[in-house]
Amino acid sequence: MKKKWWHNTIGYQIYPKSFQDSNGDGIGDIRGIINRLDYLKNLGINVIWVCPVNKSPMVDHGYDISDYDDIDPMFGSLADMEELIAEANKRGMKILMDLVVNHTSDQHEWFKKAMSDLNSKYADYYIIRDGVDGKEPNNWRSIFGGSAWEKIDGTENKYYLHLFTKAQPDLNWENPELREEIYAMINRWLDKGLGGFRVDAISHLKKDFTYKNIEPDGPDGFVNSFPYASNIDGIEVFLNELNERTFKPHDALTIGEVDDLTPEKLESFVGENGCFSTIFDFYHCFHNINSKEWHGDLPAMVADIRKKMFAKQECVAKTSGLLCNYNENHDTARSCNRFIPKEDINYFSKSMLAVMNNFLKGIIFIYQGQEIGMTDYPKKNINEYLDLATFNSYKGLLLEGLSEADALARINIECRENARTPMQWTSSYNAGFTEGKPWFDINPNCADINVAAQENDEKSLLSFYKKMIATRSRSDLVDAFIYGSVTPKYDDISGIIAYERALGDVKILVINNYSADMTTLDFEGDFTEMLLNNYPDLVLQNGKLMLLPYQSITVKL
Numbered sequence: 378m379k380k381k382w383w384h385n386t387i388g389y390q391i392y393p394k395s396f397q398d399s400n401g402d403g404i405g406d407i408r409g410i411i412n413r414l415d416y417l418k419n420l421g422i423n424v425i426w427v428c429p430v431n432k433s434p435m436v437d438h439g440y441d442i443s444d445y446d447d448i449d450p451m452f453g454s455l456a457d458m459e460e461l462i463a464e465a466n467k468r469g470m471k472i473l474m475d476l477v478v479n480h481t482s483d484q485h486e487w488f489k490k491a492m493s494d495l496n497s498k499y500a501d502y503y504i505i506r507d508g509v510d511g512k513e514p515n516n517w518r519s520i521f522g523g524s525a526w527e528k529i530d531g532t533e534n535k536y537y538l539h540l541f542t543k544a545q546p547d548l549n550w551e552n553p554e555l556r557e558e559i560y561a562m563i564n565r566w567l568d569k570g571l572g573g574f575r576v577d578a579i580s581h582l583k584k585d586f587t588y589k590n591i592e593p594d595g596p597d598g599f600v601n602s603f604p605y606a607s608n609i610d611g612i613e614v615f616l617n618e619l620n621e622r623t624f625k626p627h628d629a630l631t632i633g634e635v636d637d638l639t640p641e642k643l644e645s646f647v648g649e650n651g652c653f654s655t656i657f658d659f660y661h662c663f664h665n666i667n668s669k670e671w672h673g674d675l676p677a678m679v680a681d682i683r684k685k686m687f688a689k690q691e692c693v694a695k696t697s698g699l700l701c702n703y704n705e706n707h708d709t710a711r712s713c714n715r716f717i718p719k720e721d722i723n724y725f726s727k728s729m730l731a732v733m734n735n736f737l738k739g740i741i742f743i744y745q746g747q748e749i750g751m752t753d754y755p756k757k758n759i760n761e762y763l764d765l766a767t768f769n770s771y772k773g774l775l776l777e778g779l780s781e782a783d784a785l786a787r788i789n790i791e792c793r794e795n796a797r798t799p800m801q802w803t804s805s806y807n808a809g810f811t812e813g814k815p816w817f818d819i820n821p822n823c824a825d826i827n828v829a830a831q832e833n834d835e836k837s838l839l840s841f842y843k844k845m846i847a848t849r850s851r852s853d854l855v856d857a858f859i860y861g862s863v864t865p866k867y868d869d870i871s872g873i874i875a876y877e878r879a880l881g882d883v884k885i886l887v888i889n890n891y892s893a894d895m896t897t898l899d900f901e902g903d904f905t906e907m908l909l910n911n912y913p914d915l916v917l918q919n920g921k922l923m924l925l926p927y928q929s930i931t932v933k934l
């Protein structure tokens with residue numbers, strides 16, 4: 378594999394609204410990020426992905442952009458953003474922005490012009506169709522619930538497509554003029570010294586233009602649009618052009634939000650000549666120990682995670698590229714709550730989860746607060762939530778026949794807003810996040826879980842993350858971690874997720890006891906160095922390794 382600058386990425390994702398407020402208005406901002414750059418540097422981070430900060434009416438918290446070239450005043454100014462890029466670069470870190478080009482906001486100039494004149498060229502920047510039999514053009518469901526089509530005011534029978542909320546009209550990528558506008562905008566940002574982009578919802582760029590009505594798959598009469606609007610054949614033509622015209626000439630790091638690629642297609646996405654540098658891997662996204670599917674059966678869920686994790690690793694090993702490994706992001710509940718039974722959520726299980734994922738082949742991303750073990754914050758009332766997607770899911774659950782209490786219980790488990798509570802910097806008033814009233818309630822467990830309490834504690838999760846990152850970045854090991862082969866080990870033993878990483882003479886064995894039981898493994902031979910252990914000791918006697926609950930060890934063989 379040809380080496381690239383971004384292969385050693387230790388990434389950190391920032392959800393800016395909730396990271397650090399600097400002016401007391403209760404909303405995190407760019408200056409707040411600048412003030413915390415040294416914290417991130419100290420953690421060992423070298424790439425920072427900042428979720429959208431462009432001008433936006435915030436219907437989807439910034440994923441509805443009304444001006445790609447400007448910054449929303451809520452987050453600061455364009456000058457602040459330029460300063461953030463420069464300050465990060467000075468410290469040897471690169472900034473990635475979120476590139477949201479599947480859709481714009483309905484307040485974007487293009488959309489406003491399109492709506493005021495359906496004969497203008499801007500109408501063809503979006504996807505507008507005639508209704509059928511007095512209804513929407515077809516029965517696709519929006520990803521956030523309800524129809525994916527919205528009737529255009531003042532017309533008899535015209536609708537526009539929105540795969541997300543109705544305030545996020547989909548762009549028409551079939552239109553070359555639109556594509557040119559997007560490329561020019563991307564290049565303007567890259568010219569400012571940006572490291573690249575996380576590329577939002579990109580698998581939806583191309584739609585199946587037959588727009589058939591399909592047998593409904595739910596009580597709402599709609600149908601999941603994914604088979605007709607995700608990874609549709611021909612999408613690579615757009616993506617390759619996008620790459621050639623923007624990312625490639627700037628040698629940018631781009632991480633596509635794409636899943637469900639066939640092994641054949643994966644090479645064209647992440648390979649050396651692929652349209653992205655890498656993609657976020659979704660292999661674990663649908664696992665939740667509290668969901669109906671797993672109802673607390675940890676061994677069964679671990680077995681499934683193991684199967685899917687190694688299948689993905691095997692699949693990418695056939696390509697000339699790398700995956701991007703992560704445990705959580707702003708669209709998922711917190712990883713400890715998803716992957717660990719409630720009674721076992723502690724330092725050991727949290728550190729085990731970190732190692733399990735971050736020592737796989739590829740680059741890694743950590744989501745803000747994960748490094749201190751932030752947890753979900755379930756609500757007592759649905760109205761304590763703020764996200765449209767949450768309310769739409771809640772309505773959907775009621776429609777399925779759940780009681781209000783059961784629907785809220787499901788939302789509390791699955792909802793992405795769990796990851797969006799403000800960052801817990803200190804145990805003090807408002808967790809050191811803001812001096813004003815926070816835009817979203819802070820989890821009261823900031824009294825125990827916060828950066829200040831962990832920073833100078835050798836035994837804290839934060840210190841463990843620092844050690845883990847330092848190990849992964851160590852000059853004699855880093856290539857094995859990034860490029861080395863992955864061979865599953867002990868895969869017939871329930872609750873164990875173990876693998877060997879190997880490159881040339883360097884061999885590293887990672888063993889995770891993903892269970893609350895003590896487990897004994899055969900261990901012949903010896904290791905030359907204990908690289909990481911989330912317990913103070915390791916019991917190895919007479920060829921037997923005794924692992925304590927959620928013990929994770931990494932040794933150099």
Ligand code: NOJ
Nearest residue numbers: 437440477541577578708
């Ligand atoms: C994926 C983003 O991660 C999510 O937060 C957003 O709501 C959708 N794309 C729509 O842009």
Ligand code: CA
Nearest residue numbers: 398400404406
């Ligand atoms: Ca602020």
